[in-house]
Amino acid sequence: MIVIHLNAFLFACGHHRAAWRHPQSTVERLGDITYWEELARIAERGKLDAIFFADGHTPQNVADGPRWFFEPLTLLAALSRATTHIGLISTVSSTFFTPFHAARMLASLDHMSHGRIGWNVVTSMFDAEARNHGFEAMPDHDWRYARAEEFIAATLALWDSWADDAVLNDRAGAWAMPERVVPVNHRGEHFSVDGPLTVPRMPQGHPVLFQAGASEQGRDLAARRAEAIYAVAWDLEVAQDYRRDILRRVREASRSDAVPVMPGLVTYVASTEDEARAKQRELDELLPAATSLRQLASFIGQDCSDWDLDAPVPDLPPLETFTGPKGRYATILRIIESERPTLRGLLGRLAAGGGHCTMVGTPASIADRMEHWVRNGGADGFNLMPPSLPGSLEDFVDHVVPELQRRGLFRREYESATLRGHLGLTRPECRRG
Amino acid sequence: MIVIHLNAFLFACGHHRAAWRHPQSTVERLGDITYWEELARIAERGKLDAIFFADGHTPQNVADGPRWFFEPLTLLAALSRATTHIGLISTVSSTFFTPFHAARMLASLDHMSHGRIGWNVVTSMFDAEARNHGFEAMPDHDWRYARAEEFIAATLALWDSWADDAVLNDRAGAWAMPERVVPVNHRGEHFSVDGPLTVPRMPQGHPVLFQAGASEQGRDLAARRAEAIYAVAWDLEVAQDYRRDILRRVREASRSDAVPVMPGLVTYVASTEDEARAKQRELDELLPAATSLRQLASFIGQDCSDWDLDAPVPDLPPLETFTGPKGRYATILRIIESERPTLRGLLGRLAAGGGHCTMVGTPASIADRMEHWVRNGGADGFNLMPPSLPGSLEDFVDHVVPELQRRGLFRREYESATLRGHLGLTRPECRRG
Ligand SMILES: Cc1cc2nc3c(=O)[nH]c(=O)nc-3n(C[C@H](O)[C@H](O)[C@H](O)COP(=O)(O)O)c2cc1C
Ligand SMILES: Cc1cc2nc3c(=O)[nH]c(=O)nc-3n(C[C@H](O)[C@H](O)[C@H](O)COP(=O)(O)O)c2cc1C
Numbered sequence: 001m002i003v004i005h006l007n008a009f010l011f012a013c014g015h016h017r018a019a020w021r022h023p024q025s026t027v028e029r030l031g032d033i034t035y036w037e038e039l040a041r042i043a044e045r046g047k048l049d050a051i052f053f054a055d056g057h058t059p060q061n062v063a064d065g066p067r068w069f070f071e072p073l074t075l076l077a078a079l080s081r082a083t084t085h086i087g088l089i090s091t092v093s094s095t096f097f098t099p100f101h102a103a104r105m106l107a108s109l110d111h112m113s114h115g116r117i118g119w120n121v122v123t124s125m126f127d128a129e130a131r132n133h134g135f136e137a138m139p140d141h142d143w144r145y146a147r148a149e150e151f152i153a154a155t156l157a158l159w160d161s162w163a164d165d166a167v168l169n170d171r172a173g174a175w176a177m178p179e180r181v182v183p184v185n186h187r188g189e190h191f192s193v194d195g196p197l198t199v200p201r202m203p204q205g206h207p208v209l210f211q212a213g214a215s216e217q218g219r220d221l222a223a224r225r226a227e228a229i230y231a232v233a234w235d236l237e238v239a240q241d242y243r244r245d246i247l248r249r250v251r252e253a254s255r256s257d258a259v260p261v262m263p264g265l266v267t268y269v270a271s272t273e274d275e276a277r278a279k280q281r282e283l284d285e286l287l288p289a290a291t292s293l294r295q296l297a298s299f300i301g302q303d304c305s306d307w308d309l310d311a312p313v314p315d316l317p318p319l320e321t322f323t324g325p326k327g328r329y330a331t332i333l334r335i336i337e338s339e340r341p342t343l344r345g346l347l348g349r350l351a352a353g354g355g356h357c358t359m360v361g362t363p364a365s366i367a368d369r370m371e372h373w374v375r376n377g378g379a380d381g382f383n384l385m386p387p388s389l390p391g392s393l394e395d396f397v398d399h400v401v402p403e404l405q406r407r408g409l410f411r412r413e414y415e416s417a418t419l420r421g422h423l424g425l426t427r428p429e430c431r432r433g
Numbered sequence: 434m435i436v437i438h439l440n441a442f443l444f445a446c447g448h449h450r451a452a453w454r455h456p457q458s459t460v461e462r463l464g465d466i467t468y469w470e471e472l473a474r475i476a477e478r479g480k481l482d483a484i485f486f487a488d489g490h491t492p493q494n495v496a497d498g499p500r501w502f503f504e505p506l507t508l509l510a511a512l513s514r515a516t517t518h519i520g521l522i523s524t525v526s527s528t529f530f531t532p533f534h535a536a537r538m539l540a541s542l543d544h545m546s547h548g549r550i551g552w553n554v555v556t557s558m559f560d561a562e563a564r565n566h567g568f569e570a571m572p573d574h575d576w577r578y579a580r581a582e583e584f585i586a587a588t589l590a591l592w593d594s595w596a597d598d599a600v601l602n603d604r605a606g607a608w609a610m611p612e613r614v615v616p617v618n619h620r621g622e623h624f625s626v627d628g629p630l631t632v633p634r635m636p637q638g639h640p641v642l643f644q645a646g647a648s649e650q651g652r653d654l655a656a657r658r659a660e661a662i663y664a665v666a667w668d669l670e671v672a673q674d675y676r677r678d679i680l681r682r683v684r685e686a687s688r689s690d691a692v693p694v695m696p697g698l699v700t701y702v703a704s705t706e707d708e709a710r711a712k713q714r715e716l717d718e719l720l721p722a723a724t725s726l727r728q729l730a731s732f733i734g735q736d737c738s739d740w741d742l743d744a745p746v747p748d749l750p751p752l753e754t755f756t757g758p759k760g761r762y763a764t765i766l767r768i769i770e771s772e773r774p775t776l777r778g779l780l781g782r783l784a785a786g787g788g789h790c791t792m793v794g795t796p797a798s799i800a801d802r803m804e805h806w807v808r809n810g811g812a813d814g815f816n817l818m819p820p821s822l823p824g825s826l827e828d829f830v831d832h833v834v835p836e837l838q839r840r841g842l843f844r845r846e847y848e849s850a851t852l853r854g855h856l857g858l859t860r861p862e863c864r865r866g
Contacts, residue, residue, distance in 0.1 A: 021604040028602055031544045031633065033514065057533065059631050062599070062609035068631040071541035077510030078545055081466065100490065100565045101534070108504035111464045112511055131627040132533045166495070169461055171454045176495035194564040198492050198501040200464065286604075 004374055004409050005228075005260050005381025005423060006401075007089070008043040008051045010036070012066045014388035015266060016352035018286035020065050026389060030069040037082035039390055046397030047411050049422040050087030050118060051079070052210075052230075052383065057096055057129035064291065073105050080113035087419030089118035089210060095144050096124060096133045099154035099186070100193050106207045107159060107199035115203030115418035120210040120230065121221075123148050145217040150188045152209070152225050157184035159206035160432045161196035176200070182432055204420050205428040223249030226259060227425050230383050232355050233263040234334055239357070239378035260380035260423055263373075264356035266387055267366055269395040276360045283387055284348025292347040299328050299350075309344045331355045352387045363399040370400075371409060437807055437842050438661075438693050438814025438856060439834075440522070441476040441484045443469070445499045447821035448699060449785035451719035453498050459822060463502040470515035472823055479830030480844050482855040483520030483551060484512070485643075485663075485816065490529055490562035497724065506538050513546035520852030522551035522643060528577050529557060529566045532587035532619070533626050539640045540592060540632035548636030548851035553643040553663065554654075556581050578650040583621045585642070585658050590617035592639035593865045594629035609633070615865055637853050638861040656682030659692060660858050663816050665788050666696040667767055672790070672811035693813035693856055696806075697789035699820055700799055702828040709793045716820055717781030725780040732761050732783075742777045764788045785820045796832040803833075804842060 013020040013027050020027040029035035043051045053072040060067055072090040079088055088109070092102050102119075110117040123144035124130070130138040138144075166180035184195035211226035213219055222229050223246055231246075233239035243261045250259050270276040293305050300316060301324045307314065313336050322329045335341060335349050349358060359366045373379045386392035404410035416422055446453040446460050453460040462468035476484050486505040493500055505523040512521055521542070525535050535552075543550040556577035557563070563571040571577075599613035617628035644659035646652055655662050656679055664679075666672030676694045683692050703709040726738050733749060734757045740747065746769050755762045768774060768782050782791060792799045806812045819825035837843035849855055 020602075020608060023604065025604070027604070027608070033545045057631065059609075059614060059629055061611070062614045063607035063611050065608045069541075069633070070545065071537045071632065073507060074510040074538055074541045074545065077507040078514050081511050081514050097534075098566065101530075104504045105507055108502075108507045112466045112503065112507065128627065131625075133531065134625050169453075171456065171458070171460070174496035175453060175460070175498045176492075178494070178496050181492060181495045192564075192567050194561065196492055198490065199504065200502070 002374055002409055003411070003424070004370065004404060005262060006046070006048045006410065007262055007381065007383045008039075008048050008393060009264065009383050009385045010039050010051050010053060010389065011385070012069075012389075014392060015385040016283045016348070016387035017065055018283055018288075018351060019388040021286040022283065022388060027066060030066055033070070033078050036070065036075060036079060039393065040079045040083050040086065042390055042393050042397055044083045044086040046401045047414055048086060048384075048397070049381070050089050050116075050419055052089040052118070052120065053091060054120075055091035055093065055122075056126070057093070057124065057132050058126055060128070073109065076109055076117065077112060080109065080116065085116075085414040085417055087116050087118055087208070087422055088113055089120055089208075089419075091120040091122050093122050093124045094148040094151035095139065096129065097151075098193075099151055099158060099191055100197075102151075103155045103158040103197055104199055107197060107202050110202035110204055110207050111199065115420070117204070117207040118210050118228070118419050119207045120212065121148060121152060121225070122212065141215065141217065145221060147190045148221060149225075150190050154184070154186040154188065154191050154193055156206065157186055158193065158195050158197045159202065160184075160430045162199070162201040163432065164201045164430050167200050201430060204418050205430065208419050208423065208425060219246060219249055222246060223255075224253045227257070228423055229259060229261045231261050231263040231379075233357055233378065234331060234355055235338075235357065236373055236376060236378045239263050239373060240376065243377060243379065257426070258380075258424065262381045262383045263379050264353060264385050265370075265382040266353035266356055266358040266385045267392065267396055267400065268358075268360040268387065269363060269366060269392070269399050271362060273361050273365065276362065280348065280360055280387075281345075283352070284344050287344075287347055287351055289344075289347070292351065296347060296350070299324075299332060304343070307343050310342050312340055313343050313346050327355070353385050356385060363403040366400050367403040367407065367409075370404070371407065374409070435807055435842055436844070436857070437803065437837060438695060439479070439481045439843065440520075440695055440814065440816045441472075441481050441826060442697065442816050442818045443472050443484050443486060443822065444818070445502075445822075447825060448818040449716045449781070449820035450498055451716055451721075451784060452821040454719040455716065455821060460499060463499055466503070466511050469503065469508060469512060472826065473512045473516050473519065475823055475826050475830055477516045477519040479834045480847055481519060481817075481830070482814070483522050483852055485522040485551070485553065486524060487553075488524035488526065488555075489559070490526065490557065490565050491559055493561070506542065509542055509550065510545060513542065513549065518549075518847040518850055520549050520551055520641070520855055521546055522553055522641075522852075524553040524555050526555050526557045527581040527584035528572065529562065530584075531626075532584055532591060532624055533630075535584075536588045536591040536630055537632055540630060540635050543635035543637055543640050544632065548853065550637070551641040551643050551661070551852050553645065554581060554585060554658070555645065556651075574648065574650065578654060580623045581654060583623050587617070587619045587621065587624050587626055589639065590619055591626065591628050591630045592635065593617075593863045595632070595634040596865065597634045597863050600633050634863060637851050638863065641852050641856065641858060652679060652682055655679060656688075657686045660690070661693045661856055662695065664694050664696040664812075666790055666811065667764060667788055668771075668790060669806055669809060669811045672696050672806060673809065676810060676812065690859070691813075691857065695814045695816045696812050697786060697818050698803075698815040699786035699789055699791040699818045700825065700829055700833065701791075701793040701820065702796060702799060702825070702832050704795060706794050706798070709795065713781065713793055713820075714778075716785070717777050720777075720780055720784055722777075722780075725784065729780060729783070732757075732765060737776070740776050743775050745773055746776050746779050760788070786818050789818060796836040799833050800836040800840065800842075803837070804840065807842070
């Protein structure tokens, strides 16, 4: 039987950049912890594997819209008390944290949540972030991935510094066995950390490692270390290529474990295709045209301020002749080719999930496409990116999830109480003590 | 009217080092978040100003007993959702953290808790801790205090990087005003951080700064920066001296704000003096004699393994002739002189709160002594250090608090919903934007 994994990627008022501008948006509630508790409970009502938070270390352009509010580790702690089964995944940057802090906080959370924590390892992106952490600019890609590699090794060692049976609670003797709480004595290029950790071995052994690297180094790191992977795939073919490549690298790393690959998925769900498209259009129409057109102009290298918003996008020069950054340009060409959108439609697609897959339609038609991806090697599950919150998440949970359940593709009840359990991953052995 | 501030310093199974050995101890529940929620709710039932967590970055001797389990910032996040009024204070080390992470997590918590967060700034102590954070050994005292000074300055600047009115939520315009979310561009000896923070201005303006330094540098830092102070005072005279000294330094720093000083206080409460002493003895008897005697031998510089546990402690040489560390030796001499304890009694006193004041007695006699300290300039409140948890905390909350309330010395209901409000501190102005 195929089991689809579903992860809800929660972001501000939703992944559509204009979602916060909607009259019913939740923008006033971003600093209200009950807003995030409600979202987590909606996801848990849908029996999703996990909720996930991205993270960045600069507010970016605050005029354009909200990105961050709560710091994600403190946020997960609160959400662990508002939920009972769903997995809780936070991004932690290996460029900006150090292993002892990260290992300790994630370990603390794994205990608090009774084994529901995941760690999305990222190397971060922006100079403005780096300048909040003592760097002059973002260190280069190779350096960041070398540090990530060492960061993970040191963190895993700290997580193994307490044997599973180290704590005795022997009132007449020892609280814990000193010989089972051992130093790690990590000495590397980037870190020097003795250990042991202050936190005993965790319910899951250790939190589940996620990775979402796209570059060669990112894919290799994911293949060697990740227990589950977030992907970016515009369509099934891209998804298949990516998954095939990653699974090959996993095999080459001599790993025998299944590593679920979850591409991002933006959905607009309604009871008819027309209604679903209307939901999408409603958000697209909230985009401030001038700002979006300026951004598009920078992506395609030509002025488009006098193009008609409600007419089809004019033909663009082929990829080969384009001299700017090719990735985004290729995405734009593919959107134009496959969807023949109006200019406003194109701006909307770029404003919600960018290079990720978007599905617009009825619960059945979306379930069809999801099933098709999973049956054809494109995905082991999806990283849901609701364009607006809570609306798009509720639409998915209340309408697509039951459709997937009817097809036997998704759990009706949680069969486990840990994130590892939901993902079908085994509990890692403690490699010391 | 005098108002006493009360802070509950929660630590493992209690501050008595043998508390975890009691048959009814909570040692099995240290990794169970509901244990800490129950403690927080007991303190809130008593209308206490705050609960407080110390922090260390090494497990120390795990055979002797538990010290740490949850990491305190993630712990506070969870507790903020289990309580509604009580303040929540965490230790964060300025030696091991960096300003951006600390500022951000504490800011996140202040929003989550609706303005109930405090930060106890410490410079940390042990080489084993330092070796978990890339140091070869603990950096020296001057370096640590210079870093603490700069750490606080950078953190305060980050907390002021968003103006109080920066967020607009203007759906047709800007989410926030860019000119009110400004960089801090801190460039110092220890840190370089651009800002702005990712978190908008906090309910309390910023979390309340606590300090507990005892050295010259510690007192100066406290006087310049702390909004409330934890003290160590064996008796009223020491407390008066310390408080007088600190308040003089506060004035010299040209500060006009009241800075509450809270000495630590260990209490054994029962309905008769005898019963209270029996409670103390019950914990003392749980101490493994051999370990305690070895420790005492190291404190006093002479073997005591063949002394009678139930006889009075023999006379010790005067302080002047002692060549080891004088602080602890002086404490030991004072305990012997003022209490004439048995050897077991002395070991017990050292095992619970060390140099802090201990009060054993009925609710009325303890309230008498607390009132005496406060009326005579020894304290503005107390940092309660329950020897066993939850028992000693419940005894205090259920019996001493009502006695203080009857005397008009302590609030009957919360009159504020923020930690600043409980402590009578004003909300700091934003010094930018
Ligand atoms: C679903 C998803 C979530 C991501 N979340 C974050 C994030 O929270 N913070 C971050 O700095 N990068 C994030 N990234 C970026 C990647 O992890 C990675 O850093 C980026 O793709 C560049 O990696 P590469 O150099 O290997 O291509 C995310 C990527 C994906 C696909
Ligand atoms: C009530 C109280 C709580 C403290 N908590 C901590 C703590 O959690 N972590 C820590 O490293 N030091 C802690 N300390 C130690 C002091 O903050 C300070 O570092 C120590 O007294 C040495 O400072 P000094 O060098 O100024 O004397 C605490 C002290 C007191 C009185």
